[in-house]
Amino acid sequence: xxxxxxxxxxxxxxxxxxxxxxxxxxxxxxxxxxxxxxxxxxxxxxxxxxxxxxxxxxxxxxxxxxxxxxxxxxxxxxxxxxxxxxxxxxxxxxxxxxxxxxxxxxxxxxxxxxxxxxxxxxxxxxxxxxxxxxxxxxxxxxxxxxxxxxxxxxxxxxxxxxxxxxxxxxxxxxxxxxxxxxxxxxxxxxxxxxxxxxxxxxxxxxxxxxxxxxxxxxxxxxxxxxxxxxxxxxxxxxxxxxxxxxxxxxxxxxxxxxxxxxxxxxxxxxxxxxxxxxxxxxxxxxxxxxxxxxxxxxxxxxxxxxxxxxxxxxxxxxxxxxxxxxxxxxxxxxxxxxxxxxxxxxxxxxxxxxxxxxxxxxxxxxxxxxxxxxxxxxxxxxxxxxxxxxxxxxxxxxxxxxxxxxxxxxxxxxxx
DNA sequence: TCTGGGGTCCTAGGACCC
DNA sequence: TCTGGGGTCCTAGGACCC
Numbered sequence: 001x002x003x004x005x006x007x008x009x010x011x012x013x014x015x016x017x018x019x020x021x022x023x024x025x026x027x028x029x030x031x032x033x034x035x036x037x038x039x040x041x042x043x044x045x046x047x048x049x050x051x052x053x054x055x056x057x058x059x060x061x062x063x064x065x066x067x068x069x070x071x072x073x074x075x076x077x078x079x080x081x082x083x084x085x086x087x088x089x090x091x092x093x094x095x096x097x098x099x100x101x102x103x104x105x106x107x108x109x110x111x112x113x114x115x116x117x118x119x120x121x122x123x124x125x126x127x128x129x130x131x132x133x134x135x136x137x138x139x140x141x142x143x144x145x146x147x148x149x150x151x152x153x154x155x156x157x158x159x160x161x162x163x164x165x166x167x168x169x170x171x172x173x174x175x176x177x178x179x180x181x182x183x184x185x186x187x188x189x190x191x192x193x194x195x196x197x198x199x200x201x202x203x204x205x206x207x208x209x210x211x212x213x214x215x216x217x218x219x220x221x222x223x224x225x226x227x228x229x230x231x232x233x234x235x236x237x238x239x240x241x242x243x244x245x246x247x248x249x250x251x252x253x254x255x256x257x258x259x260x261x262x263x264x265x266x267x268x269x270x271x272x273x274x275x276x277x278x279x280x281x282x283x284x285x286x287x288x289x290x291x292x293x294x295x296x297x298x299x300x301x302x303x304x305x306x307x308x309x310x311x312x313x314x315x316x317x318x319x320x321x322x323x324x325x326x327x328x329x330x331x332x333x334x335x336x337x338x339x340x341x342x343x344x345x346x347x348x349x350x351x352x353x354x355x356x357x358x359x360x361x362x363x364x365x366x367x368x369x370x371x372x373x374x375x376x377x378x379x380x381x382x383x384x385x386x387x388x389x390x391x392x393x394x395x396x397x398x399x400x401x402x403x404x405x406x407x408x409x410x411x412x413x414x415x416x
Numbered sequence: 417t418c419t420g421g422g423g424t425c426c427t428a429g430g431a432c433c434c
Numbered sequence: 435t436c437t438g439g440g441g442t443c444c445t446a447g448g449a450c451c452c
Contacts, residue, residue, distance in 0.1 A: 010452095031420035038420065054419040072420085099423090099452045182450050213426060215450080242422055291419055303445085338421090396418095 001161070002231055003105035003116070003135040004142040005088055007081075008150065010101035010129070011039035014080045015070050017128035018404045018412055026067040030055055033248050033396045034071055071397035075406045083127045091119045094233045104142065106231055107135055116157035136160040139229045140222035143179040144169060144197070163225065170197035170223060180219045185212070197223060237275045237344055243267040244338025248396045250289060252333045257286075258321060259388035264339040265320035266380070266387060269313045272341055273367060278309035278350055279341035282316065284323035289335035300327035307353040309345050312363050313370065316341070317384050 007013060011029040016022045026043035030036065037053050047065055049058055055069070062069060081100045089095045094106035116133045123131050133156070134145025141160055148169065149158035160166055176186035178197055192211070194200055201223040209217050218228035243264040251257050261284065272279055285301035302323045310316065320339050373382045380387065402410035 033418090033420075035419055052420085056418040059418095102452075180450065184449065213449080215426070238423075240423070244421065246420065289419090301446095336420095340422095 001107040001111050001135050001137060001159075002139055002142045003092070003107050003133055004098075004139070004146045005103050005105055005119075005123075005131050005133045006146050006150075007084060007101035008130045008132060008156075009039060009041050009045075010081075011070075011072070011077055012041040012044070013129050014073075014077050015068075015401055016041075017080065019401070022068055026065055027070070028055075028062070028067055029070045030072060030399070032072060033246055034398055035246065038072070069399050071400040073401050073403065075403045076401065079405045080127060080129060084123055084129050084131070087123050087126045088119070091122065094231070096231055096233050097235070104139060104231060105133070105135075106233070111135060111159065113155075113157060113159060116159070117155065120156050130156070132156045132158075134158045134160065136166075137225040138222040138227050139231075140179050140219060141166065141225065144173060147173075147177065166225065167198060167201075170201060173197040175200055178219065178223075180215060185216070188212075237277045237346065238271075239344055240340055240342040241268050241271050241279070241344070242338060242340045243271075244285075244336065244340075245395065246336045247334070248394050250333045250335050252330070254324075254328055254330070257328065257334060257337065258324060258386060259390070260337055260393060261320050261324050261339060262317050262384060262386040262388070263380070263393060264337065265317045266313050266384060268339050268341045269311055269316045270371065272311040272344065273371060275344075277344045277346055278311045279316075280306050280309040280343040280345070281341070282306070282319045282323065283340040283342065284320055284327065285338050285340075286324075286327060286334050287336040288332050296332065298329065298332040300329070302327050308356045308358075308360075309343075309350045312358075312360075312367060313384055314363070315358070317386060321386060 012027040015027055015029065024043065025041075026047055027041040028037050028044050028049060029039035031038045035054060037049060037051065037055055037058070040049055040051070044067055047061060047067070049061060049067070055062070061067070077100060085095065085097050085103055088103055088105060092105045092107065093109060096104040098104055116135065120131055120133055123129060132146055132149040134142050134147065134149045135158070136142040136145045145158045145160040148160070149156055152158060160169060173196055175181050175189045175194060175197055178200075181189070188211075189195075189200065194203070201220060203220065205217055205220060208220060221228045245260070245264070247260070251260070281303055283301060283303040285299065288295060288298050290297065304319055304323050306315065306319065370382045374380060404410055404412055
């Protein structure tokens with residue numbers, strides 16, 4: 001049996017951990033640049049605030065109901081996520097971290113309701129984060145079970161084990177709420193007169209394969225209780241690493257863009273080193289403001305190869321700036337840019353180049369020193385010149401909460 | 417005025433091989 | 435006039451996830 005533990009309204013719950021006065025009050029968390037709503041407490045959901053909605057569209061609703069608004073604070077969410085995962089690992093034999101707020105749990109040893117209730121209360125007690133747990137024979141069904149667990153408010157856990165129960169539950173479960181069915185597929189399924197998950201489960205598999213891709217067949221198998229997506233606790237490395245941002249103010253100048261791109265490249269390289277891997281390709285993309293219908297649009301992108309896989313700041317920044325020169329056009333004003341590193345490999349799998357001229361041992365030492373210094377002194381204290389000298393690039397974060405758990409100056413003070 | 421960021425996997429089509 | 439068959443690898447784009 002596979003469990004799915006999912007943190008309830010995760011980012012909103014994180015904001016509440018060190019500020020209990022927010023309990024029972026509507027809370028929302030915003031995306032980068034304070035643009036869209038990306039997390040809502042139950043109270044905010046009840047007000048009708050939608051996921052992904054631009055905040056300026058619900059300004060009145062927020063004001064009238066005194067909704068507490070927070071800028072995104074990823075160092076806080078990332079750290080609390082780690083705590084939740086560590087707590088889960090202390091209770092089950094194997095954990096597959098699936099996202100910042102979700103993990104699959106191995107319950108092949110033993111399973112009962114009391115165990116789930118205990119795990120849930122332990123996570124709440126140790127981290128302050130409320131979670132729900134659903135358990136079933138497959139990951140897809142565990143997702144369904146978790147959905148039901150969230151509805152059972154007082155318990156917050158649900159076991160979906162016998163096939164009659166599964167059928168009964170699937171009959172009342174909309175296809176659009178299934179894991180792996182998004183907007184497009186749900187529309188197509190509805191057009192084919194398939195509305196609930198039981199109907200999907202009972203379809204002819206060959207027919208389904210013809211109408212959709214192999215993924216839909218895998219999904220169907222999982223609904224029948226047969227595993228398509230096996231449990232995998234290996235912490236494998238990321239296959240691609242991306243840093244992209246929308247700019248608070250649109251950018252026209254090449255040199256300004258170059259500073260952003262250099263910073264994105266350095267950020268990617270440092271993530272790459274954190275997972276001890278190397279990349280052999282770099283992509284760069286630029287975007288104009290897609291919401292301005294009266295302005296000519298331009299979405300260029302380019303992919304360049306490294307002769308030898310690398311995770312070196314200097315090489316990666318140089319390549320990113322080379323890419324920028326190739327696709328930049330002064331005829332447009334840009335709203336967003338991003339750097340993607342891909343084809344990542346581990347050190348032992350690197351294919352060296354016969355014509356490589358870089359002293360890689362020396363460079364690795366240099367990167368090690370840079371990481372060490374920046375770790376102590378603060379991000380980007382030691383930097384590549386083309387990153388520019390601005391302490392913080394221009395991104396809007398007007399309602400940022402303290403980084404209670406990752407910054408000495410932000411540690412909670414208690415008055416006794 | 418203001419509209420997020422970071423991932424995975426699959427497929428079709430092109431370029432190439434013998 | 436007539437122009438094969440069987441592969442691999444790569445990329446861009448599209449679907450999905452959180």
